[in-house]
Amino acid sequence: MRMIDLIEKKRDGGELTTAEIDWFIRAYTDDKIPDYQASALMMAVYLQGMSRRETVDLTLAIARSGEQLDLHDVAPFVVDKHSSGGVGDKTSLVVLPLVAACGIPVGKMSGRGLGSSGGTLDKMESFNGWHFEMSLPQFKQQLADVALVLSGQTAELAPADGKLYALRDVTGTVASMPLIAASIMSKKLASGADAIVLDVKMGSGAFMPTVEKAQELARIMVDIGNDAGRKTVAIISDMNQPLGHAIGNALEVKEAIDTLHGRGPEGFWAHCLEIAGQMILLAGKAQSLDEAKGLATAVRSNGTAWQKFRDLVRAQGGDVAQADDPSLLPQAAYVEPLLAPQSGTIAAMDTAAIGWACVRLGAGRLVKTDEVDHAVGFVLPAKIGDTYKAGDTIGTIYANDRAKLAEAREGVLAAITWSEEVVRPLPHIYAVVE
Numbered sequence: 001m002r003m004i005d006l007i008e009k010k011r012d013g014g015e016l017t018t019a020e021i022d023w024f025i026r027a028y029t030d031d032k033i034p035d036y037q038a039s040a041l042m043m044a045v046y047l048q049g050m051s052r053r054e055t056v057d058l059t060l061a062i063a064r065s066g067e068q069l070d071l072h073d074v075a076p077f078v079v080d081k082h083s084s085g086g087v088g089d090k091t092s093l094v095v096l097p098l099v100a101a102c103g104i105p106v107g108k109m110s111g112r113g114l115g116s117s118g119g120t121l122d123k124m125e126s127f128n129g130w131h132f133e134m135s136l137p138q139f140k141q142q143l144a145d146v147a148l149v150l151s152g153q154t155a156e157l158a159p160a161d162g163k164l165y166a167l168r169d170v171t172g173t174v175a176s177m178p179l180i181a182a183s184i185m186s187k188k189l190a191s192g193a194d195a196i197v198l199d200v201k202m203g204s205g206a207f208m209p210t211v212e213k214a215q216e217l218a219r220i221m222v223d224i225g226n227d228a229g230r231k232t233v234a235i236i237s238d239m240n241q242p243l244g245h246a247i248g249n250a251l252e253v254k255e256a257i258d259t260l261h262g263r264g265p266e267g268f269w270a271h272c273l274e275i276a277g278q279m280i281l282l283a284g285k286a287q288s289l290d291e292a293k294g295l296a297t298a299v300r301s302n303g304t305a306w307q308k309f310r311d312l313v314r315a316q317g318g319d320v321a322q323a324d325d326p327s328l329l330p331q332a333a334y335v336e337p338l339l340a341p342q343s344g345t346i347a348a349m350d351t352a353a354i355g356w357a358c359v360r361l362g363a364g365r366l367v368k369t370d371e372v373d374h375a376v377g378f379v380l381p382a383k384i385g386d387t388y389k390a391g392d393t394i395g396t397i398y399a400n401d402r403a404k405l406a407e408a409r410e411g412v413l414a415a416i417t418w419s420e421e422v423v424r425p426l427p428h429i430y431a432v433v434e
């Protein structure tokens with residue numbers, strides 16, 4: 001086969017065959033296709049789209065590009081979750097211990113921050129000594145011993161996705177529905193999950209701007225998962241404002257700890273309960289979503305979910321004293337209130353812009369080699385529909401640099417739209433796709 005033929009076919013709106021997609025993924029993984037030709041194909045897919053059959057073929061080809069895990073020797077049934085990315089999204093830190101505490105093994109591979117979205121691994125690295133690098137036997141051992149493990153993505157798992165994602169990131173081809181679906185689902189299929197709950201975000205801080213687009217993406221991913229024999233459910237959740245209050249690594253860890261102790265933001269807990277409930281239901285531990293949510297609430301109330309969180313910190317080398325006393329987590333030198341610039345009601349938030357303001361404070365990376373500052377970020381309890389008077393405190397900025405603090409203040413305030421009218425609060429969940 002010749003790469004130029006595949007590029008021209010897709011450029012002109014044609015449908016690639018299963019054999020062509022398999023050949024492309026194999027040859028690209030083996031470094032036999034140059035990045036410029038792979039980029040041209042990604043752009044052609046971005047512009048022309050892919051049929052359902054092509055998307056499934058692409059997903060399966062990427063999943064087969066490396067090792068495919070089988071965890072059944074250490075866990076009879078493994079449940080996984082995946083978020084399509086968001087600002088203030090520390091859901092995994094709460095949900096994974098809840099589910100593990102219900103007796104369901106959770107072996108999750110997570111990522112670092114990407115664009116304006118934070119990453120679970122960066123957040124957990126707020127604990128001194130916590131690490132996520134481990135061999136596959138170590139991953140399995142911890143899954144057997146603790147029933148909870150959080151690692152990075154290994155190079156052996158879906159390597160074609162690693163290469164393609166890096167290429168898409170710098171060629172304007174990330175926000176393509178078939179490419180996102182194949183990227184996410186190939187990793188989930190390769191990592192050996194029997195059941196998958198997808199948290200598909202929609203809104204100003206997400207890849208998908210509308211409920212309809214998010215539902216379309218969710219439908220494709222759920223179908224791919226179920227066709228591959230994995231029980232898959234997707235939740236369409238809101239990202240028109242940050243999730244919870246805290247944005248930034250150690251601040252989010254503290255909020256997750258508070259939530260596991262029953263004193264986190266209500267909306268964030270409702271979101272965690274929905275995701276945990278769906279995971280517990282898929283694992284067959286409950287007959288209904290209400291019953292599943294009841295189990296998750298019970299393991300929070302009796303402290304077993306909290307003990308699972310501590311186990312996760314300790315098992316991966318983290319300092320449990322910081323979990324027990326979050327004031328020992330990295331602390332910012334400057335802590336200043338964020339004041340409402342005018343009286344009115346919050347009508348809209350540019351969530352991605354708030355995420356970028358946090359990245360520029362140092363909580364994320366502008367270039368790959370940047371060091372993350374775990375202490376910095378925002379606590380922003382202000383939500384769409386809330387009314388303030390000029391000068392009221394709407395949040396707090398945590399910074400280690402005065403100039404960056406001033407820039408962050410401007411960035412967040414510019415991202416908030418005010419109105420004189422009454423504005424209805426937003427729902428947390430828009431739909432469930434089964």
Ligand code: URA
Pocket residue numbers: 084085165174179180181183184
């Ligand atoms: N997350 C992924 O893993 N891949 C994408 O393409 C987008 C979000």
